[in-house]
Amino acid sequence: MSNPVFIDIAVPDQTLELRGYLKSLGAEISEENADSGILTDLKNIVEASSICWKEINNESDIEMVFNGIITLILVVPEADAESVVTLFCEKVGKAPSGDKKASSRLRMLNNLFDNLDAGSRNRAVVLTSMVRLAGQTDLLSMVPTDVDKIRTWNTKWELSTAKLQNLYRTLYDALVECKASEQATKVMIELLGTYTEDNASQARDDAHKCIVTCLADPNTFLMDHLLALKPVKFLEGELIHDLLSIFVSGKLSQYQLFYKNNTDFVQSLGLNHESNMRKMRLLTFMQMAESRKEMDFALIQEELLLGPQAVEEFVIDVLKTKAVNATIDQIQKKVVVLKTTHRTFSKHHWQQIRQRLAECDKNLSTVEAQLGTLANIKIQQQQIMATPAQS
Structure with missing residues (x-):
């Protein structure tokens, strides 16, 4: 949690104090307020603020200076603030190699992010900077990376397509850098979804x-x-x-043929052939399980090009992924399939779901009618019992 930044002195006095302090550290900046307004004055202060990282050892003192700058940024009208926000993010968000103050930098950026108006597009500028810094320093846990949350924020920001794509691309790179490939894939799919048929070639x-990450x-x-x-x-x-x-x-055989004919291409993508073989074996097994309730070890061995001793170990690895639910019959040397995940979800599968839902709806209507009949019978019985017997 960050704390709001407010300094209870007039803006001209704040800028004067900051200028004087930065000059005392050795920054090339005059102590006098600029006559051209707070925006130019503030940019001069932000530009000179880099000296704090060199001359101040205590992180709390550094944060105090930059939090003072944040207070001034919040005074600038939204329409004029983007340039100074961008400059602030540049000075705070670009940590030199080996910098040990990355977490402190992120706290400052987060402080600015939290205190900007919820509908301010400048929040996206700050978030992009936070994500980039966190990815470079393996501190992504300190910044919001959830795509759904960003999508919700953007309903207020209404970013241009280019700026939204830049944010998603930065987030994707950071997630890949931090080995969060599954989340990175989700972000990339969101990014690709921002393109249309007219500009798809630009993506x-x-x-x-996206394809390489998934593979x-x-x-x-x-x-x-x-x-x-x-x-x-x-x-x-x-x-x-x-x-x-x-x-x-x-199938596995198709991948093998592709790799044989395009070895250099696969290697140029940075993909590992053995890892590809492992995944294709699993995917081929899933496909086999879709149409078979039982599979002999011999069939699995033949289709997946496995040694006799490797079949059972392979099936155990498949079961660990939970892509297929099955049991191993070691005596009869076969696998009994209980349930499998479909590799593709076609129109046929949607039709099956629709049919099953229709059947469920019909069954529920029947149950509802039966319960209604039973309720009426119960009411009639209660009425009969309540009626006095005639002498």
Whole structure:
């Protein structure tokens, strides 16, 4: 939690004190207030504030100076504040390599973020800076990274598409840097969703990153939703799209053939072939389980190119992912499938869900009617019992 920043002295006196203090540290700034207004005056102060990181050792003293600057920023009208907010984020948010005050920097940025008006677009400027710094210093736990929360904030900010994309792209890079690949994928999908058919070609690099991140993540198995994204559709006919399609609905043998013909391409993506083989084995097993209630070890061995001793260990690894629910019959050397996750969710699956829901609705209506009948019978019985017997 951050505390609001308020200094109970007049703005001209605040700027004068800050100027004098920064000059005493050795900053090249005059003590006199500028005649051109608080915005120019404040920019001069923020520009000179960098000296605090070099000349002040106590973090509390540094934060006191920058919190004083934040108080002045909050006085600047929203329409004029973006330039000074951006400059403040530049001075505070760019930590040099090996800097040990990153958490202190983040607290200052968070203080500004929290005290800006909830509808201020400048909050997005600050948040972008916070995310970038946190990603570089492995402190993402200190900043908000939830996509749903950012989407809610943006209903008030109403950022331009370019600025929203910049925020998501910065967040994606930070999450990848901190090895949070699953969350990074969610952010990238959100980013790709901001493109339309008219500008999908501009998202080429983002679409590539999204696909590679999903393929490389050992815990991501369902990827058919990527094919529906306009920037990914734009890549149809390219090797990266062909590779994604194999992971979405292809078999292990198809991946092997692709890798044989495009080894250099796969390696250029930074993907590990053995990891790809492991994932494709699991995906192929999921696909086999969709149409079979039982699978002999021999079939699994043949389809997944496993040694006789490796089948049972492989199935155990699959069960750990919870993508397939099954039991192993060691005596009869087979796997009994109880439930499996579908690799793709087609129109047929939606139709099945609709049919099942319709059946549930029908059953509930029948139960409701039966309960109504029973209730009426109960009421009639109570009325009969309450009626005095005639002599």
